[in-house]
Amino acid sequence: xxxxxxxxxxxxxxxxxxxxxxxxxxxxxxxxxxxxxxxxxxxxxxxxxxxxxxxxxxxxxxxxxxxxxxxxxxxxxxxxxxxxxxxxxxxxxxxxxxxxxxxxxxxxxxxxxxxxxxxxxxxxxxxxxxxxxxxxxxxxxxxxxxxxxxxxxxxxxxxxxxxxxxxxxxxxxxxxxxxxxxxxxxxxxxxxxxxxxxxxxxxxxxxxxxxxxxxxxxxxxxxxxxxxxxxxxxxxxxxxxxxxxxxxxxxxxxxxxxxxxxxxxxxxxxxxxxxxxxxxxxxxxxxxxxxxxxxxxxxxxxxxxxxxxxxxxxxxxxxxxxxxxxxxxxxxxxxxxxxxxxxxxxxxxxxxxxxxxxxxxxxxxxxxxxxxxxxxxxxxxxxxxxxxxxxxxxxxxxxxxxxxxxxxxxxxxxxxxxxxxxxxxxxxxxxxxxxxxxxxxxxxxxxxxxxxxxxxxxxxxxxxxxxxxxxxxxxxxxxxxxxxxxxxxxxxxxxxxxxxxxxxxxxxxxxxxxxxxxxxxxxxxxxxxxxx
Amino acid sequence: xxxxxxxxxxxxxxxxxxxxxxxxxxxxxxxxxxxxxxxxxxxxxxxxxxxxxxxxxxxxxxxxxxxxxxxxxxxxxxxxxxxxxxxxxxxxxxxxxxxxxxxxxxxxxxxxxxxxxxxxxxxxxxxxxxxxxxxxxxxxxxxxxxxxxxxxxxxxxxxxxxxxxxxxxxxxxxxxxxxxxxxxxxxxxxxxxxxxxxxxxxxxxxxxxxxxxxxxxxxxxxxxxxxxxxxxxxxxxxxxxxxxxxxxxxxxxxxxxxxxxxxxxxxxxxxxxxxxxxxxxxxxxxxxxxxxxxxxxxxxxxxxxxxxxxxxxxxxxxxxxxx
Numbered sequence: 001x002x003x004x005x006x007x008x009x010x011x012x013x014x015x016x017x018x019x020x021x022x023x024x025x026x027x028x029x030x031x032x033x034x035x036x037x038x039x040x041x042x043x044x045x046x047x048x049x050x051x052x053x054x055x056x057x058x059x060x061x062x063x064x065x066x067x068x069x070x071x072x073x074x075x076x077x078x079x080x081x082x083x084x085x086x087x088x089x090x091x092x093x094x095x096x097x098x099x100x101x102x103x104x105x106x107x108x109x110x111x112x113x114x115x116x117x118x119x120x121x122x123x124x125x126x127x128x129x130x131x132x133x134x135x136x137x138x139x140x141x142x143x144x145x146x147x148x149x150x151x152x153x154x155x156x157x158x159x160x161x162x163x164x165x166x167x168x169x170x171x172x173x174x175x176x177x178x179x180x181x182x183x184x185x186x187x188x189x190x191x192x193x194x195x196x197x198x199x200x201x202x203x204x205x206x207x208x209x210x211x212x213x214x215x216x217x218x219x220x221x222x223x224x225x226x227x228x229x230x231x232x233x234x235x236x237x238x239x240x241x242x243x244x245x246x247x248x249x250x251x252x253x254x255x256x257x258x259x260x261x262x263x264x265x266x267x268x269x270x271x272x273x274x275x276x277x278x279x280x281x282x283x284x285x286x287x288x289x290x291x292x293x294x295x296x297x298x299x300x301x302x303x304x305x306x307x308x309x310x311x312x313x314x315x316x317x318x319x320x321x322x323x324x325x326x327x328x329x330x331x332x333x334x335x336x337x338x339x340x341x342x343x344x345x346x347x348x349x350x351x352x353x354x355x356x357x358x359x360x361x362x363x364x365x366x367x368x369x370x371x372x373x374x375x376x377x378x379x380x381x382x383x384x385x386x387x388x389x390x391x392x393x394x395x396x397x398x399x400x401x402x403x404x405x406x407x408x409x410x411x412x413x414x415x416x417x418x419x420x421x422x423x424x425x426x427x428x429x430x431x432x433x434x435x436x437x438x439x440x441x442x443x444x445x446x447x448x449x450x451x452x453x454x455x456x457x458x459x460x461x462x463x464x465x466x467x468x469x470x471x472x473x474x475x476x477x478x479x480x481x482x483x484x485x486x487x488x489x490x491x492x493x494x495x496x497x498x499x500x501x502x503x504x505x506x507x508x509x510x511x512x513x514x515x516x517x518x519x520x521x522x523x524x525x526x527x528x529x530x531x532x
Numbered sequence: 533x534x535x536x537x538x539x540x541x542x543x544x545x546x547x548x549x550x551x552x553x554x555x556x557x558x559x560x561x562x563x564x565x566x567x568x569x570x571x572x573x574x575x576x577x578x579x580x581x582x583x584x585x586x587x588x589x590x591x592x593x594x595x596x597x598x599x600x601x602x603x604x605x606x607x608x609x610x611x612x613x614x615x616x617x618x619x620x621x622x623x624x625x626x627x628x629x630x631x632x633x634x635x636x637x638x639x640x641x642x643x644x645x646x647x648x649x650x651x652x653x654x655x656x657x658x659x660x661x662x663x664x665x666x667x668x669x670x671x672x673x674x675x676x677x678x679x680x681x682x683x684x685x686x687x688x689x690x691x692x693x694x695x696x697x698x699x700x701x702x703x704x705x706x707x708x709x710x711x712x713x714x715x716x717x718x719x720x721x722x723x724x725x726x727x728x729x730x731x732x733x734x735x736x737x738x739x740x741x742x743x744x745x746x747x748x749x750x751x752x753x754x755x756x757x758x759x760x761x762x763x764x765x766x767x768x769x770x771x772x773x774x775x776x777x778x779x780x781x782x783x784x785x786x787x788x789x790x791x792x793x794x795x796x797x798x799x800x801x802x803x804x805x806x807x808x809x810x811x812x813x814x815x816x817x818x819x820x821x822x823x824x825x826x827x828x829x830x831x832x833x834x835x836x837x838x839x840x841x842x843x844x845x846x847x848x849x850x851x852x853x854x855x
Contacts, residue, residue, distance in 0.1 A: 065713040073789045146786045153744040153788055240762020281625040289636050312758040313765040316662045320655055327647045331640060338639045344613040348625040362610060370599035379657035380592045382756045383577055386784040447575035452751040454784045457792030459705055461721045462714050
């Protein structure tokens with residue numbers, strides 16, 4: 001399936017002067033950063049719709065109290081799979097896809113440093129997700145213990161558990177290879193004269209993200225391997241009966257899990273830092289402090305994991321430490337938001353689709369930041385933890401945060417990739433539908449959580465009905481709005497008004513990618529550009 | 533007799549009709565949330581019925597208003613830019629505005645100060661919360677898939693029973709049951725045998741689990757902790773005198789298929805009523821044990837609870853061995 005769609009969205013093969021294979025071989029054996037980037041992006045779009053379909057099942061079941069559509073076990077499978085697919089299948093590969101496309105273009109390189117590994121890291125993914133999705137059809141069904149896979153519950157899973165663990169290993173291997181490739185490319189292939197501080201913010205954010213990935217994906221692999229041996233080989237890492245500790249899994253998992261949260265948002269920060277200056281016609285305010293802010297956030301992400309576990313029982317000193325370290329993250333994050341605001345200040349703003357998504361990001365990500373600050377306060381977290389307040393919080397940072405940034409990036413660079421402008425009216429319709437319905441979908445969940453509705457329940461007490469209905473209606477409308485996105489992309493790939501090299505001529509696009517033709521030549525920069 | 537069981541804490545559909553439209557809800561709810569002075573009104577935290585829950589509510593509102601303040605400043609600056617500096621209005625970009633060390637230091641320091649203001653009361657609350665000393669009654673709470681076991685110590689030693697979802701909710705919640713949940717009183721939030729505790733007394737809960745991780749959660753006490761198999765978590769609460777009544781919560785950690793169907797219900801009675809209840813329970817235990825002179829463990833407590841279904845059989849103690 002990925003293969004067929006990848007064909008559809010392939011840009012014009014106008015530049016096959018270099019013996020590149022054609023047809024299916026072009027994609028299977030591709031070592032070209034742009035083709036692989038395209039495959040990553042198409043793959044993540046497909047996963048976005050599969051994970052989204054699961055979200056629709058969840059919202060349909062929660063439309064009113066009582067069980068109407070799925071039994072509780074299937075519901076738990078839906079929440080678990082929705083999270084796994086959206087995190088590992090949609091958000092992460094979309095960022096890797098953007099990095100594949102844009103890092104060589106932005107640093108003036110002909111391709112990624114390790115093109116064959118690039119091919120491998122992509123082609124692992126369809127297999128990993130086929131394995132994961134196949135569990136839906138197995139007796140006993142898909143994993144249902146939550147994407148966090150806490151033991152001992154996850155050890156009660158049937159055959160889906162080894163499948164899940166194998167899939168997670170594959171995804172981890174893919175991510176690590178992708179990350180290594182990005183680090184090596186950025187470190188070795190920058191155009192002469194482009195020192196690190198002159199590098200575009202998107203590359204900077206990805207460089208730091210790549211180090212986070214290399215640091216924590218092995219931790220996840222270790223944690224799930226211990227689950228595997230506990231289940232099949234009689235070890236007791238997490239079994240109190242054998243001298244183990246179920247909470248140790250949570251510590252190891254969240255040592256991976258919290259940097260993972262930033263893996264899903266730092267590249268978004270980079271994207272916003274590219275879009276805002278362009279359409280404000282003004283350089284990014286405080287570019288250097290933006291880089292330091294990203295680096296500080298990345299560092300802090302390693303020492304805050306305990307805030308996911310306040311209710312699980314923790315010494316008082318640890319509660320205080322994790323509360324304060326978590327609150328500290330608000331400082332560099334605040335610096336970023338202030339700098340973005342200052343970038344718009346005294347600018348000359350126009351509101352093309354990428355800019356609309358970037359502005360929505362600023363507002364809605366900030367709301368997610370506010371609820372995050374509240375969640376950091378340990379005593380209040382005892383109320384918020386595992387309620388819909390948390391669900392609202394992380395969806396605010398992931399949907400109008402990470403995913404809006406990816407959509408903004410697609411609207412920003414799609415004309416560069418395809419050589420065609422897209423339908424502006426359709427893009428703006430998609431934006432307004434998404435921006436309105438995402439709030440209808442997630443804002444009421446704050447109220448549900450504060451009123452005491454736990455997360456991950458298939459059915460609820462009747463006083464939660466009203467807000468759940470509002471949320472479900474928002475969910476259906478948000479889901480339907482995304483069909484516009486696909487229509488727009490397909491139209492744009494097929495044809496349209498020719499895009500110029502700079503694409504956004506009226507605005508202020510800076511960066512090397514705008515010096516190449518649209519679409520760029522097969523080997524991007526065959527001669528390294530000179531940076532003054 | 534049982535304590536007044538009017539379900540004033542979590543009334544059904546309290547916010548029907550008076551809700552602002554979804555778009556206006558954001559601002560309006562934020563404002564009205566502060567004005568409400570009772571336990572949860574459907575869109576904010578419950579104020580609750582313990583000193584701790586009120587303190588936590590206050591901290592929550594303090595954090596909320598600080599966030600609203602920051603939002604007004606930051607969103608205000610953004611909206612001002614969006615309105616004032618439009619290319620279509622002929623705005624010309626000031627491309628010399630690249631950075632300002634003074635401003636950047638200011639907006640690093642000011643947030644730090646705000647965070648310290650928030651962290652101090654939070655740290656004080658943590659210290660209070662962790663103070664388990666001088667409790668008057670200890671109860672061991674054990675999570676099972678998918679019910680709770682309550683074992684009393686101290687004055688209630690020997691009382692030991694299970695608490696499961698009430699039958700009418702259980703029938704209505706089946707897939708395609710055809711029963712309207714709105715017709716079931718306290719749908720999904722009612723149990724056969726609630727935990728009975730005295731008001732005005734520091735009650736210590738010793739929490740553990742027999743299988744997977746559960747979480748014991750009563751919003752009106754601002755109480756939530758995980759029940760971890762093989763490990764013990766301690767927590768405490770002290771319900772204000774005069775706030776006797778029934779308080780409802782749910783399991784708050786995904787614990788398998790019926791995670792959504794193991795409510796926590798606490799019946800708070802006056803110390804005198806609680807004493808009476810303990811005596812009744814002990815008399816029943818004695819009665820049940822008399823013919824066989826077996827150890828306590830087959831009693832049927834909770835007969836006093838309003839609308840009780842058939843008594844549950846308590847599990848023998850051996851079943852509670854951890855893992």
